[in-house]
Amino acid sequence: MEIYKDKRPIDLAMGSDGHGFYTYYGFPKSLSRTAPPVIKSGVIEEFLRRHFFRDTTLPRFTPPRWHENDICRVTKAGVWYEYEIKISRSDFLRERTTKTKKVTQLETDPSRGPNYYYFVCPIHMLRIEEIPSYAGLIVVDKRKHDLTMEIVKRAPKRSQVIVEGLREMIHQAFYYRQSWRINPFDYFEDGAGV
Numbered sequence: 001m002e003i004y005k006d007k008r009p010i011d012l013a014m015g016s017d018g019h020g021f022y023t024y025y026g027f028p029k030s031l032s033r034t035a036p037p038v039i040k041s042g043v044i045e046e047f048l049r050r051h052f053f054r055d056t057t058l059p060r061f062t063p064p065r066w067h068e069n070d071i072c073r074v075t076k077a078g079v080w081y082e083y084e085i086k087i088s089r090s091d092f093l094r095e096r097t098t099k100t101k102k103v104t105q106l107e108t109d110p111s112r113g114p115n116y117y118y119f120v121c122p123i124h125m126l127r128i129e130e131i132p133s134y135a136g137l138i139v140v141d142k143r144k145h146d147l148t149m150e151i152v153k154r155a156p157k158r159s160q161v162i163v164e165g166l167r168e169m170i171h172q173a174f175y176y177r178q179s180w181r182i183n184p185f186d187y188f189e190d191g192a193g194v
Contacts, residue, residue, distance in 0.1 A: 037142040039122050041085045044140055045071060047147045048083055048120065058170045063163065066113055067102045071120075074170060078162040082114035083138070086121040092130075106134045110159040118155050128153050 045059045048071050061072040063080075071083035086092040096103055105112055117134055119126070123141040131137045136155025141148050 037122050039087065039140060039142055039147070041070070041087050043147070044085050044087070044120060047140065047149070048073075051149065056167045056170050058174055061170060061173055063166060063169065067099070069114075072170060074167045076167075078164075078166065079116070080114045080163055080166060081116045081118065083118050083120050084135075086119055086125070089125055092119065092121065092126060103132075106158070107132070111161055113158065115157060115159055115161070116155040117158065120149075123150075134158060 049057045049059065052073050055073050055075045057071060057073045059071050060068060062068045063072065069082045070085040073081040073083065075081075084095075086095070106117060116136065118136045118138050119131060120138045120140060123139040125139075126137065128137060131153055134156065135153075136151065137153040138149055138151050141150070
């Protein structure tokens with residue numbers, strides 16, 4: 001078995017005395033050091049909403065004549081971005097089989113759908129070669145108590161079409177949700193917030 005020589009203690013392997021097994025014996029290659037961090041989709045949603053605070057964003061919004069967006073973002077100029085959040089590799093691979101109509105429309109019909117389409121996932125989960133030609137890739141990394149994001153592959157502009165009134169529809173949907181007093185912690189799977 002090959003060993004990485006790593007003298008730093010690993011949190012998951014710490015003993016009661018503060019020294020872990022892997023501190024002295026190295027880190028086995030079979031345990032992946034580049035495993036994607038565990039980040040819930042609700043936390044990524046909230047992070048993107050806060051990151052793009054100047055634009056109109058709304059999670060789980062369905063624009064007219066299109067499919068549900070995990071995060072729908074519309075700039076002041078009317079440019080529409082769709083962010084598809086993937087928290088596991090199997091979720092990403094299942095996309096092509098379960099959402100065939102949406103994938104076909106994204107590949108062939110630029111007049112419908114968003115101007116830019118991005119996949120958002122934890123770091124080290126996907127390779128750039130796996131991303132379709134119509135999409136971009138944003139990776140999110142967990143750093144202590146904060147998240148960081150990096151655009152790994154820029155999404156190509158799919159169309160020049162500006163959907164009229166999309167920002168107003170998002171505002172109406174937001175106020176409709178607020179009028180029903182939806183708990184803001186419903187956006188998080190574990191109910192704990194950010």
